[in-house]
Amino acid sequence: MSSARSGALAAGLALAAALVPLPTAVAAQVPGVRQLSLSRGTAGVDTLRARVSFTGGLLQIAPASTDLLFQAETRYDADRARPVAAFDSARGVLEIGAEAGPLSRGFGLRRMRRERRRDVPLADLTLHLSRTTPTELTIDATAAHGWIELGGLHVHMVRVSASASETHLSFSSANTARLSLLELSARAAAMHVDGLAAANAERVMAAVTAGQLELAFGDEWSGDIALEASAILGQLRIILPDGVALRLTARERLLGRVEGVPAVRDGVYQSANWETATRRVDVLASVTMGTITVVRAGR
Amino acid sequence: MRISSTVVALALCLAPATAAAQRGLTSAEQDSVRDWLSALGPELGPHRVDPAAAVHGSRAVATAERVSGDVLSFRGNLDVRGEVAGDAVAIGGDVILHPSARVTGDVLAIGGSVRQEGGRVDGEIRSIAGHAPGIEALFAERASPVRSPREMLSLTAGWFAVLAAIAFAVLMLARSNLVAITERIRTDFGKALLIGLVGQLAVAPLLVLLVLGLTITLIGILLIPFVLVAYALALAGAVALGFLAMAYANGRSLRRRESGDETVGDITTHLMIGLGAYFALWAVAALAGPLGIVGSLLRAMVVVITWVAVSVGLGAVILSRAGTRSPTAPVAQELEEDEYSWQTPTPVSGVAAARRPTPAPRAAERR
DSSP, X not given: OOHHHHHHHHHHHHHHHHHTTHHHHSOOOOOOEEEEEEEEESTTOSOEEEEEEEEEEXXXXXXXXXXXXEEEEEEEETTTEEEEEEEETTTTEEEEEEEEOOTTOOOHHHHHHHHHTTTSOSEEEEEEEOSSSOEEXXXXXXXXXXXXXXXXXXXXXXXXXXXXXXXXXXXXXXOSSOBSEEEEEEESXXXXXXXXXXXXXXEEEEEEESSEEEEEOOSOOOSOEEEEEEEESSEEEEEEETTOEEEEEEEEETTOEEESXXXXXXXXXXXXXXXXXXXXXEEEEEEESSEEEEXXXXX | OHHHHHHHHHHHHHHHHHHHTTOBOOHHHHHXXXXXXXXXXXXXXXXXXXXXXXXXXXXXXXXXXXEESOEEEESSOEEESSEEESOEEEESSOEEEOTTOXXXXXXXXXXXXXXXXXXXXXXXXXXXXXXXXXXXXXXXXXXXXXXXXXXXXXXXXXXXXXXXXXXXXXXXXXHHHHHHHHHHHHHOHHHHHHHHHHHHHHHHHHHHHHHHHHHHTSGGGGGHHHHHHHHHHHHHHHHHHHHHHHHHHHHHHHTTOOSSOOOHHHHHHHHHHHHHHHHHHHHHHHHTGGGTHHHHHHHHHHHHHHHHHHHHHHHHHHHTTTTTSOTTSOSOOOOSSOTTTTOOOOOTTOOOOOOOOOOOXXXXXXX
């Protein structure tokens, strides 16, 4: 082997050997799934105003088992979602949730990775709330699957708004505070409410637009309930136990109709036991190109 | 004696690493942590973490201890048994709250979790962690400018292993070239350094000229990708070969051996000694990394030494045409005998002159 040739061979060998560690240097980019936890004790806070804004994934809300004001766990894809987690102790305001990140930004591997995970949930949020602290709760869920259990809490105002979502809201035990307002809104979404009577609500506002909303009152009652129900291009079902007195004022517009009540005279139906019943629901039903159906449970 | 001196040397080497365990962050480290924290944004919430207060490694607040102000640990756990009159923060570790713990501010674990075994926290408890793979990977990426001595040592050892492997390949396949380049370094050190520097400066322009030349010929455009690869191969080979020659020369100098006939074993030994010397320098620089400015100066010195070695080696490779041209090789040796051997002592009176030997006539002349 000539000297020149062996020199070239040595150079080639040198480069080949030098390239061996390269794969480790070009570290594989890993998916950025992160977990954010936030919690706080009840000390120093009189009223909790919790605002949940959640997009994409599973949302779970339940009463806390320990003496905590709140405890939130957010698991999210950092490439596609941004978490929201802030608590203002002076005002008692908790802002929690996750929102979709800017999908159009980013290039190369990061973008490819993000695109590959498009059908994977953006985030999961589990929120536990205090059973004893007076709470105002606002929930805004988009493209989410929500399981919200508010039984046993001390809530005095609840607003739940769902868009392109499926939401299950329940009061499995009585709300320990008088709920001044329970506002439910489903837009292009399905929402099921169980144990609505246990919410101990003075006033319930339920609206559905291009979706389905089911209100099951259950058997645990603490007082009369005023319900304002509105359906536009959607279906709203009211499930009442037997024996509950019903007065329904119907405003049917443009192919809208109210079903499940024997007769509506001058737009008003009133059950025979209205004057004597201990459990009463006064419904103001407004329907446009949709249906509001009243169903008696057990029939 | 030798063992005790080795132990002392080892202790001196390990001292910086031990000292690093409880030191604060350097300004560079603080900057990289600040960048990383600012990238977290909403995850961090309203917190303003000042990395200047952080301490490397794990940190503990004892049961009877009361700390006024924030307590921060960096890349280690924060164990709280006493009272913290401020925030308790762990960056790259867990915050452990024991039953006797009391924190008047917030508890924050970034790249870790908060383990609450009891205690009382007046503020909020926040943790930012990642499932594998998750935020730890991000943390490692962001904190990469702050390499630990262990990481630096691993890197140095890796490079040593790679160079040793190349050295063995060269010894088997191009030993004569290596020896020739080493001879060139010995005889023309200054010139080799100069040529090496010029060579480094000429790398890019030469490549551009080469590509332009190929482009002008039109047909040569097709060859450009191959030429680029070949150029990179040649350059990397030349640099590696030159550095090995320099290491060989250094190894020989360290053993105080003059050039001359050497066995393969001698060459191997000298080469490994030379490489080992460079590795030792880098290892010391790695261990001294956490010593702040001293460590930085030491590392800069080692970088300069290595760069000079690479430059001289590259220059010698160029001068010796990759070891194919020896500096001691005669240009032409037509006569085997001494030039004056034909002469005999000539007295003044004169003697008959002997016939001067002449080269053998060529075949054509013979005819």
